[in-house]
Structures are given as C-alpha cells and as structure tokens.
Amino acid sequence: MTLSIEHIAFSHSSTSILHDVSFSVPNGSLLALLGPNGAGKSTLAKIIARIHKPSDGSIRLGDANLLQIPRKQHARIVSYVPQSSSVPFELNVQESVMMGRTPYAGLRPRNKDYVIVDAAIRALSLEPLRKKNLSELSGGQAQRVLIARALAQEPEALILDEPTSALDLRYQVETLELVRSVSVERRIASIIVIHDLNMAAAYCDEVVLLDQGEVVRQGRPETVLTAETLSRIYGVDVEVRLRGEYPEIRPCSLISAKRRIPVESA
Structure with missing residues (x-):
C-alpha cells in the first residue's frame, strides 16, 4: 500500500513550520527527505510517528488515516527511528530490541517474538x-x-530521522543497504531524513526536497538534485555530475580549491 502524506500543516508557538506538504511513498520503496536545516524534515517525521500533531492534513496507508487510528494499531503499522534515544531505566541490547514487539506481545514475549528479535x-x-x-x-x-x-x-511504514548521523562510513553504507533491501523485500514504505545528498542519491528511489516548510520538488534523484535547484535551496554553488545512473554533488568552492593546489612533481 502507498503511504500518502496529504496537505500537512504544522505550527509551533505561532510560527508556521510546515505548509500544505503532500507527497506519496509506494510500498517497497525508500524515499529521502532532504533540505537545509530548519526546512521541517524532522518535524514531518515526528508527525508521521504521531509525536507531533499537525494543524491540518492527513496521513494515509491504504484506507487508514494513521493520525486517527488507535495508537496501538499505529505502533503495529509505523516504526520510527529517532536521532537518539534515552530510556528511564537500564536495558541491554536484546531487551531494547524486544521493545519493538510490545505492540504485539505486551510485556510477555512469545517464542515468535524472540525469533523476530x-x-x-x-x-x-x-x-x-x-x-x-x-x-x-x-x-x-x-x-x-x-x-x-x-x-x-515488522512495520508497513518505516520512518528514520537521520539514522546514519552517528555512524562511520562502513555502517552508513551497511545501514542504507539494509534499509533499502528490507523495504523492497518486506514491501515497506520507508522515509529517511538525511543530510548527505550523495548517499540519498545512491540509495533512495525518490527524494523530496523541502525548503521553508514546503515541498520544492519530488522525484527521482537524478531529476530533482540539479545544480540549479540545490544551489538555490542550500545557498552554495554546486556541481552535479552523473556517475553511472546516480548524480554526484560537489561544492564548486571545493572544486576550485583543488584546481588551485599545485601538484608536486616526483
């Protein structure tokens, strides 16, 4: 089923954060939410996870409005990975992962839950x-x-808020490969908030570019991540080249600096 974000608006302390945000994510695909700081990416992720309540709009998976169904049902449909997590009591790794089974088994795990964990x-x-x-x-x-x-x-929709920000390069790659493969194999509609434009281009089926709380563009990375659009949104001149089927983004200042560095002869 397709995850549909429909006309979402959100304000905080009389400040408008999101304005009429709409886009869709088919099941089995991975979509990147991109944009500069303050664009509303993490706020939107938290709205889908029902941490924040929008002032307008709906979020649908098939016929279900995810903002209106019981929270236990929502927890069986939507998984949310925050930027960081703290718990009021000490848990080990297995106990922490077992918390993902709470919507199904409560506090009494079954054999099936241990297998999944x-x-x-x-x-x-x-x-x-x-x-x-x-x-x-x-x-x-x-x-x-x-x-x-x-x-x-075992969600039908997976929302990840900057899941690779604390990871080194190896685990960034492994995490994105895992999320992509799980999305395809389990037919999950996945959204990832990410700052690395090149990683998004390499691993995501589509990208949504947000700026000042509005959707600027949505589509395939190679059609959305153009030099003109990125330079305007991020306020820095960039060069975009296709490396195979993926766009590669580099700041023009870095390219110019490299050209100015003299090459020592052997």
Whole structure:
C-alpha cells in the first residue's frame, strides 16, 4: 500500500513550520527527505510517528488515516527511528530490541517474538553486543539498536530521522543497504531524513526536497538534485555530475580549491 502524506500543516508557538506538504511513498520503496536545516524534515517525521500533531492534513496507508487510528494499531503499522534515544531505566541490547514487539506481545514475549528479535539483531551485526547495556555502547552502536528495534516491529511504514548521523562510513553504507533491501523485500514504505545528498542519491528511489516548510520538488534523484535547484535551496554553488545512473554533488568552492593546489612533481 502507498503511504500518502496529504496537505500537512504544522505550527509551533505561532510560527508556521510546515505548509500544505503532500507527497506519496509506494510500498517497497525508500524515499529521502532532504533540505537545509530548519526546512521541517524532522518535524514531518515526528508527525508521521504521531509525536507531533499537525494543524491540518492527513496521513494515509491504504484506507487508514494513521493520525486517527488507535495508537496501538499505529505502533503495529509505523516504526520510527529517532536521532537518539534515552530510556528511564537500564536495558541491554536484546531487551531494547524486544521493545519493538510490545505492540504485539505486551510485556510477555512469545517464542515468535524472540525469533523476530534474534533476526533483527543479526541483521544489524549486534550479536557480540547482545547482553551489553545501552549505556556501554557508542553512539553508532546505540543507533543500530534503534534500527533493529524498528525492524522488530515488522512495520508497513518505516520512518528514520537521520539514522546514519552517528555512524562511520562502513555502517552508513551497511545501514542504507539494509534499509533499502528490507523495504523492497518486506514491501515497506520507508522515509529517511538525511543530510548527505550523495548517499540519498545512491540509495533512495525518490527524494523530496523541502525548503521553508514546503515541498520544492519530488522525484527521482537524478531529476530533482540539479545544480540549479540545490544551489538555490542550500545557498552554495554546486556541481552535479552523473556517475553511472546516480548524480554526484560537489561544492564548486571545493572544486576550485583543488584546481588551485599545485601538484608536486616526483
């Protein structure tokens, strides 16, 4: 089923943050929410996760309005991976991932829940950390636990708010490859808030470019991520070249600087 964001508006303390935001994400696809700081990306992610309540609009998956269904039902449909997480009591990795099964099993896990949690832990390469407390983990390790917990929910829609920001390059690549493959194999409609334009171009089926709370463009990365559009939205001149089928974005200032650096002869 298609995840449809329809005419979403949101204000905070009389300041308008989002204005008439609409786009859709087919199941089995990964969409990137892009835009400069303050564009409203994380706010929109939290609205889909029902952390924030919009002033107008609806979010639908098939015939269901996700903003109106019971929260337990919503938790079975939508998984949300925040930028960071804190819990009021100490949990180890397995217990944290098991929290993803709460909408189904409450506080009494079944055999099926342990099987699903084990699979999520293996998928995120967390087996050696299974019995470690979250307080003992690095920021990148803790972020992978959050993603494993979201996968354990077996959602129909997956919302990730900057899930790679605390990860090194290896785990950034592994995480994006995992999210993409899971989205395709499980037919999940996935949205990722991400700042890295090149990673978004390489791994996402479509991108939505937000600026000042409005959708500027939506479509394939190679059609949306143009030099003219990005230079205007981000306020810095960029060069965009196709590397195979993916666009590669580089700041023009970096390109000019490299050209000015003399090359020493051997």
